[in-house]
Amino acid sequence: MATVHDHASAVSAPRAADDPRDRILLAAGQAFAEHGYEAATVRDICLEAGVNVAAVNYYFGDKRRLYIESVKHAHEARVKQVPLPEWPAGKPAAERLHDFVANMLERMLGLGQPPWQVRLMMREVLHPTDACRELVEDYIRPHFALLVSILDELCAGHLSQPELRRVALSIIGQCFLYRAAGDVVGMLVPQAEIDSLHTPGRLADHVTAYALAALGVSPALRQGGNT
Amino acid sequence: MATVHDHASAVSAPRAADDPRDRILLAAGQAFAEHGYEAATVRDICLEAGVNVAAVNYYFGDKRRLYIESVKHAHEARVKQVPLPEWPAGKPAAERLHDFVANMLERMLGLGQPPWQVRLMMREVLHPTDACRELVEDYIRPHFALLVSILDELCAGHLSQPELRRVALSIIGQCFLYRAAGDVVGMLVPQAEIDSLHTPGRLADHVTAYALAALGVSPALRQGGNT
DNA sequence: AGTTGATTGAAACGACCGTTTGAATCGCTC
């Protein structure tokens, strides 16, 4: 028996807003993000989406392909929601660095967007599957390259490419910690401090100041900087 | 029917080296670290351990308690293998920071030790379960407090406790990234650079230099520091 | 109205899961 999913994704016909396929992708993304691939069940997904269990097989073939499609779907949605920042020519590199870090933290921690999309992508980063390489090439690598270029300009050629990459990873690692290990961070830091200081904006200030101080662009932290 | 596990852990009788209970804990730790709680099956664990499927129920009650015990077991093994560093009085704070970072990276990335123990603990950090809080209190919080105290001494009181905590999290975040997202890092950085520079020792040099420069203890990176 | 192909529905399939059973086996004391 021929199913529609063979060509439906190819021709990409305009689908209605409440397309069953989209409802399944939405429910699947949330379920996979929350429980992981194994623990999420297609029955729960279909119940949440309001479709029959046979629909996932009809539209996607099997669970594995549904998972890959939901990862790509969430990934594309995030790219649209929070695009790479762009600056007018002549904007100082230090300000672009701050904007970039704020952008990354907003995308990771931002409260305005559904959190399950980032959670789903985090799962791929932490335990890569087939969907990961595409995620890196389309999404992570351009961000990484942009960060390296900002740092390169900031240092005016004083650092080699490997050094720049390590500094870039240092910056990403700090943002990464708050997203991936946020629960543990919450156990180590007083709640009041979390509420007041661990916001995307405040954290961007800290990470940027930390980097600028390390690179010698601005005074060291202990000699009096931002709060 | 009474089972032995009710009091076996209480009296903690000296067990033989090839105790079935230990073999199960070893196989379970590896399986849970590799596949996660849901995807790991007790049948595979028992096959790997060379015991009957009923043994896990006999010794641990059920799968969930086996999981918690295996997490604690791996945790205790790691603590014994890589204890907190101790220094003679008067050792400079900068050197202690480097030792601390090297210690943490060695524990996270160290090739000399079985990697599944850290992977298992990483799963708890990233997606906490019942075993997590105990892990934090016994294992992570003391390390965190030590790091903060080193940074405090390094800054000679110029930074507040919240600031010190954020710097500490920045340092931990950098180490955390290489462990948790090592696969993605490997896609972003040339393999030769991974092999030569992303060793625990080299990374400790970088993270420490980055922190010391940011705090103004040593010159900024771009003005010429370590490689 | 009738035909056709796309979609939905309830039910079932086979497989595997965690767990339990009850008998067989072992190690030990008397």
Next chain:
DNA sequence: GAGCGATTCAAACGGTCGTTTCAATCAACT
């Protein structure tokens, strides 16, 4: 060697999983 608790074993249980089946339904065109 008989007795007995501790341990191991093969087998099965009930349940849930992903997937499939096939008839019912719908939408569009002749």
